[in-house]
Amino acid sequence: MMQSNPIPALDPNPLPAPYWVFKLLLIVTFVLHIVAMNFLLGGGVLALTAKWRAKNGGFGGRLFSDVAKKMPVLLPATITLGIAPLLFVQVLYGQFFYTSSIVMAWPWFLVLAMLTAAYYGFYYVSFRSGQHGGKAGGVMLVSVILVFLIGFLFSNNLTLSQTPARWATKYFADPGGWNLNLTEPALIPRFLHFFTAAVAVGGIFLVFVALANWKRDREYARQVLQFGGKAFMYATMAQFVVGLVFLVSLPRGLRMLFMGDSPLAATLLLVGITGGIAAIFVMSGALRNENIRAAALYAPGVLAVTIACMAVMRDLLRDAYLSPYFHAGQFAVATQWSVLPLFLALFVAGVILWLVMMRRYGLLGGKKEIERPQP
Amino acid sequence: MNYPVWDVAFGAGLLIALVAILHVFVSHFAVGGGLFLVVTEHRARRKNDAALLGWLKKHTRFFVLVTVVFGAISGVGIWFTIALISPTATSNLIHAYVWGWAIEWVFFFLEITAALLYLYGWDKLEPRLHLWYGWIYFGAAYLSLVIINGIIAFMLTSGSWTKNHEFWKGFFNPTYFPSLAFRTAIALALAGIYALITASVEKDAGLKARIVRWCAWWIVPSLAVLPPLGWWYIRRIPADVWASARGPMPTATHYAGFAVVLLAVTFVLALLSLLKPGRMHLSFSLLVALVALGAMGSFEFVREAIRKPFVISNYLYANSLYSTQIPGDGGFSVDEVNAAGVLPSAKWASNRDLAGSNLAGVGHEIFRVECESCHTANAYRGLKHYIALRQWDESKIQAMAGGLEFMHNGVMPPFAGTDAERGVLAVYLNTIEPISAEAAVAATDGQTVFDQNCSMCHRVNASDPLFKNLTSDPAAAGEALKDLTALFPLMPDLKLTGPQRTALAEWINAQRSAKGFGNPAQGGK
Incomplete structure (x- = not known):
């Protein structure tokens, strides 16, 4: 027997800034996180595909090793960019997120072990990428599968956090926390929706790899461009089916938001879909003409609009799920004026310093400063 | 009771300790090791020591694999774990200190980027630029310690925050600076301790000896300043809080002892490494690291233990109840739960029927x-262990649970709830280690009677009220012990048998004369 209202009470501390500040930070940092994650997971899946399609030579082996070398950077990027939305989701949705995490505590805790194993796996592969044979492919496969499963656990937790009505039954069935949210009809479609997006954006990542090699080795870069570009196109086409299934799997009331009940949600969906179609056309043209600029700049540019729309839609969907229990007005607000400006100043300074660091290294269009091999 | 409780069979506290201790052992290395890298690189370049640079490059890879991978994930791991085990505390900390964490995240982002560029830049960058990345790494890493230290110290000594809820008042709390200094010294020592590991696998004995001696410069002075810094730290902790580690609370006392001993052993081992630095074996360096891990883990255990019964001092108890009623507490302060009852207050209980047949089940909730x-x-x-040790039957458990907050220097929060609820809790606890009413009063030697019934709150010393005030006349003392609540209203209403009371009174007298406590004041009562 549960109390009628299963939602934990807020703690006594007010929000230390207006609601919209956290909402904005949550959505923006989530987009950055999801892009890094897509590069990691999608890039990993495509690198493995390329390796096994080209068992006897071809560009696959080289592409595999190129991507493998990037994995130890993409994973910390994903984690670091993930910490920020993890922080902000707790600020706004702690009542829901903590509870669902506790209901599926062990699988959620195991994310840490899986992440550690995947991380060391990626390092293993990257340190061995120059060598032939060995276990690199197998280790990479295991690491990519671990990342895939971590994503699945995130989908479980976030769908569970939005459906408080399911908590009690699951919790009391096993207070030890060996639960998942497999009975949620939208779980698999939602997860596949994110996975398909990861493959598509992973294709864009390969286009960037092609760009990096465009001047050095045109033949290789062309092959990578074709492979990555096509992966992007096919995955995005598949997304029309997967996304539709996801939409249909939502409870009717929520689905109708995107079908016109909420003009904002419907507009975002329309713009998002249009952006996806446009990106396919841009990419298709770029591949036909081998126009690396269009493939690496215009297609991702159009796609960025779609990703932004999707991130806002995801947020609208969460708030719609939680509307019986949650509303922005529930928070008392007392902006911490003694700290917030400091954060903003340090944030801006941090971004500038970060850009300088990247450019001095020769990344992000910078020119590498005087190189000298060291002993 | 606002959030569901994750039922970890082997103990939630143990899980959090495991994650936290492994994390701090790596994260402090991440700070001190950053300085070690740049200072050692400067030194090697100034001396044109190519061999040392070659080793340092390998050490950088080790450093990144340990700190950027395990350090970063275990840091996130603490987030995951505290949110699973103490969601109320986490929620409070997040709302009070989210901007602190947001600032730390900026530093963390720079730190990770700089670490990777420093690692990958070894073969690519001009030395000055390479060092520039190293310094940025160390600066960012140290600043993240500067931030997180404020929040950790706040949990131990919340200062005036509980009154004014001001960010900086809680941040620069009484233990902020000693804790920062203490942790800085630990970070510098760990830089040398970890470097011994990569030095030990170096083949060139001359180079190895140079590195080991260099490591000793990091370890020995840093460890040597820890005792005075620790003394400063302890002085800034309220005396009644620190008292827990001086006997009354077993966990804090034992770990405080371990911390001192293991620190001394680390110090001696570091000196021993200088005897034959060129021949230091990997197993020796791992031993030093292991002992240091033990010392550091013990220190963190002490900090967490003396903080009890609080998770945020003078604000929130470890079991997620607020120590005093405050606006917006959701009804989860001890007083409110006392008035309303646990079962009606708890959002997460499946069995609330105090009149039903499954009282043990309700007690389990x-x-x-x-x-x-x-x-x-x-x-x-x-609890099975404690109950077996003290031979408490159901009625004794119920009586003792009424005074949890007095046990072991107040390490536990008070039981919150009604008397009936305390009764069913006793019913449940009696099922995990069934002790009969006869067994509960079977002991007849004074020492055992004291251990089983008094030692949770009373200590054998001259100032303890029991030894100070109880009359020395055995017959009168036995009579006085009949009704404990008449002696002192906060005592549990225990029913000792006549022989037990006499034995206890005689044993107390024997202790007084053996330890020279003198006679009870004014004849005692």
Whole structure:
């Protein structure tokens, strides 16, 4: 027997800034996180595909090793960019997120072990990428599968956090926390929706790899461009089916938001879909003409609009799920004026310093400063 | 009871300790090791020491694999774990200190980027630029310690925050600076300790000896300043809080002892490494690291233990109840739960029927929401063990649970709830280690009677009220012990048998004369 209202009470501390500040930070940092994650997971899946399609030579082996070398950077990027939305989701949705995490505590805790194993796996592969044979492919496969499963656990937790009505039954069935949210009809479609997006954006990542090699080795870069570009196109086409299934799997009331009940949600969906179609056309043209600029700049540019729309839609969907229990007005607000400006100043300074660091290294269009091999 | 309680069979507290201790052992290395890298690189370049540079490059890879991978994930791991085990505390900390964490995240982002560029830049960058990345790494890493230290110290000594809820008042709390200095010294020592590991696998004996001697410069002075810094730290902790580690609370006392001993052993081992630095074996360096891990883990254990019964001092108890009623507490302060009852207050209980047939089941629910944040039934801090040790039957458990807040220097929060609820908690606890009413009063030697019934709150010393005030006349003392609540209203209403009371009174007298406590004041009562 549960109390009628299963939602934990807020703690006594007010929000230390207006609601919209956290909402904005949550959505923006989530987009950055999801892009890094897509590069990691999608890039990993495509690198493995390329390796096994080209068992006897071809560009696959080289592409595999190129991507493998990037994995130890993409994973910390994903984690670091993930910490920020993890922080902000707790600020706004702690009542829901903590509870669902506790209901599926062990699988959620195991994310840490899986992440550690995947991380060391990626390092293993990257340190061995120059060598032939060995276990690199197998280790990479295991690491990519671990990342895939971590994503699945995130989908479980976030769908569970939005459906408080399911908590009690699951919790009391096993207070030890060996639960998942497999009975949620939208779980698999939602997860596949994110996975398909990861493959598509992973294709864009390969286009960037092609760009990096465009001047050095045109033949290789062309092959990578074709492979990555096509992966992007096919995955995005598949997304029309997967996304539709996801939409249909939502409870009717929520689905109708995107079908016109909420003009904002419907507009975002329309713009998002249009952006996806446009990106396919841009990419298709770029591949036909081998126009690396269009493939690496215009297609991702159009796609960025779609990703932004999707991130806002995801947020609208969460708030719609939680509307019986949650509303922005529930928070008392007392902006911490003694700290917030400091954060903003340090944030801006941090971004500038970060850009300088990247450019001095020769990344992000910078020119590498005087190189000298060291002993 | 606002959030569901994750029922970790072997103990939630143990899990959090495991994640946290491994994390701090790596994260402090991440700070001190950053300085070690740049200072060593400067030194090697100035001396044109190519061999040392070659080793340092390998050490950088080790450093990144340990700190950027394990350090970063275990840091996130603490987030995951505290949110699972102490969601109320986490929620409070997040809302009070989210901008602190946001600032730390900026530093963390720079730190990770700089670490990777420093690693990958070894073969690519001009030395000055390479060092520039190293310095940025160390600066960012140290600043993240500067931030997180404020929040950790706040949990131990919340200062005036509980009154004014001002960010900086809680941040620069009484233990902020000693804790920062203490942790800085630990970070510098760990830089040398970890470097011994990569030095030990170096083949060139001359180079190895140079590195080991260089490491000693990091370890020995840093460890040497820890005792005075620790003294400063302790002085800034309220005396009654620190008192827990001086006997009354077993966990804090034992770990304080371990910390001192293991620190000394680390120090000696570091000096021993200088005897034959060129021949230091990997196993020796791992031993030093292991002992240092033990010392550091013990220190963190002490800090967490003396903080009890609080998770945020003078604000929130370890079992997620607020120590005083405050606006917006959701009804989860001790007073409110006392008035309303645990079962009606708890959002997460499946069995609330105090009049039903499954009282043990109801008691189990109460145990879960009030006690499981620290205790288990029969594993880590298992009640089965304590009950067996003290031979408490159901009625004694119920009586003792009325005074939890007095036990072991107040390490536990008070039981919150009604008397009836305390009764069913006792019913449940009696099922995990059934003790009969006869067994509970079977002991007849004074020492055992004291250990089983008094030692949780009373200590054998001259100032303890029991030894100070109880009359020395055995017959009168036996009579006085008949009704404990008449002696002092906060005492549990224990019913000792006549022979037990006499034995206890005689044993107390024997202690007084053996330890020279003198006679009770004014004849005693």
